[in-house]
Amino acid sequence: MKSLLNFRYSILVLFYIFLNNSTHQDTYAQNTKNNIVRLNVTYVKIMKGDMFFDIKATSKIDKKSVGIANINLDIYNEIDSSESILLGKTTTNLNGEGKFILDNINAIKTDSTNFYNIKILFKGNDSFKKASKYFSFKNADINSKLITKDSINYISATLIDRTNDSPIEGEPLTVQVQRLFKPLKLGKELNFTNENGSIVVPIEEGIPGVDEILTFEIVLTDHDDFGTIKALIKAPIGIPIVEESTFNERTMWSPRNKTPIFLLIIPNILTFGIWGFIIYLIVNLFKIQKT
Template sequence: MRAFIYTIILGFCTIILSPQLQAKEKARLSVNYNKVMGENGFLLINAKYKIKKKYQPVTNLKLNIYEEISEDSVAYKGQVITDNSGSAKFIINTETVISDKVLVFKYLVRIEDDDKFKDIEKSESFYNVILIAEAIEKDSVHYISAKLTDGLGNPLEGEKLQVLLQRLFAPLSVGKSNYKTDSDGSIFVAIEDPLPGIDGMLTFEVVLDSRNYGNIKKIFNAPIGKLVTDQSTFEERTMWSPPSKTPLFLWIFPNIVILGIWIVIVVLISNLFKIYKSNKQTNKL
């Protein structure tokens, strides 16, 4: 009888302490489609959860990626694991899909059978678009020309495009904050003031940030900048140069001072030695 009671108590404790039956945390997922023209697109995924009224990144979380083929059919595409910031990137290639109609792509990101977090799903849908951009010159004025079309080459009107100039710390907006495409899907942005660039080369970004199409970028170089000469003094002997390029006077003057100090020390020691010998001879007499 006693053994039976112990068995019941042990089973009850096992059920209470079982991690499978404990309440799981609820994670939040964000999924965004990004693409740089000429490269594969990717899903940028971020996972976080709320603990002590603050959101923390979910690290080392396995996420399964599916593509929706139809309303009742999905295809498994792969798996990613979040990094220390709770982010992960999944590469996708939509350019290999050939169709005679505009396609909408839909991807599902799922947490499945995780020990700590509940099963959830986040979807991201987008249309394939083509964004081309270049620098042109008209009437001695430089312009940034960009054209946005769907996957079949039909122009997209009324979409907002940003024109940015790449700089060291952050891109610099050129002109207005954004420009709407016309009936041809195009924009033309005048570069009225000369912009400085090393060897006259500038790197521009034309960016589309849309719910329907994702974050699309076209990056290109244009030799239309104001020539900037390299004024670096790295190879010269200056106060801020590396030790191998120390100015000559900083080598010569301190060494002369050090040599003078050692000469004084040697002379003093020599004189002390002479005084010692002189006193020793005097004592003998």
């Protein structure tokens, strides 16, 4: 009888869990169904490197903005109102982020105003509505080099509009040194280009670098017309990094095979001394008992 009651109780518990999960899934489906997807896109160009569209898909679910994972996005080049070319597709990752790499700038065409017009299209699914994002940009370059004058090193950079190869004046460029966690900025926070589209920023002395190599970044960030452009310069002008690692030394925080010598000797002396004294006492106890 008791076994039968336990069996019935188990059935009821399982049924409750199943019903609860089903209700939760239905509620989530209802909450996400027909939600609006928001697409944010940035054009990024790395000089002598990749050109790509950085895409982020989000939606507001339960009053929170979350990334939408695993949705398929189509990327089109809109040439005019009647002509559109499919460039390719991409899928967002678990954070709702996607990346579409262009082979080169010649893979897309401009309109009559020399702007590249791009459309990102999400066709919708059972949970989210159809969405699209249009954005335009022009082609520009950052030409940069390292110069030395009076024993002082400088970064020289010029921002060029590739439409007519003309300099771009009055735009902010950031000059910084690559670091593992956060770049080290040089000069002013923003260095505005002059009438020649150029900036010249002095390099501080005493910046450490692995094998004396420093990697400088010259960046135009999220511009309305040109997107994000980044130029990189590597130069052997850093201060050598002094190796301060104690990995191969015998320290208190080393692994067992690197235990300090005094920690091996002193405890062993104490251990053998105590056991030797105990054995001495036992031997003397037997001698006393015999006598």
